Amino acid sequence: MTSTYRVTGMSCGGCARSVETAIKALAPAAIVNVDLDAKAVTVDGASADQVKQAVDDAGFGFEGAV
């Protein structure tokens, strides 16, 4: 199931890669797409709790599903 979350604090491609890698560290099979302009992270294959944990640990702001 694909879900999209609002994630704040990402300002460049390095930030986007960081969020993607952090999610995949917790859910290796996840498919992650980051839209920097929309502050949106779309994830297939990880739970909302995993995404929140990964985003928190990576230092960005998890603001829930959109």
Added chain:
Amino acid sequence: MTSTYRVTGMSCGGCARSVETAIKALAPAAIVNVDLDAKAVTVDGASADQVKQAVDDAGFGFEGAV
């Protein structure tokens, strides 16, 4: 003990914060200082293994102590 590591792939303040937060997720008491221009991360209170794990999980490049 303070150690300095070379970390590649950080290009903005969001990246720097991400690395700092990832290290503190593994070593909560660590003191972390990131120098973006020097690609250097100085850490007190975390092992090199912890720093490597955190940097890897956050999607940046750990290149060892400098």
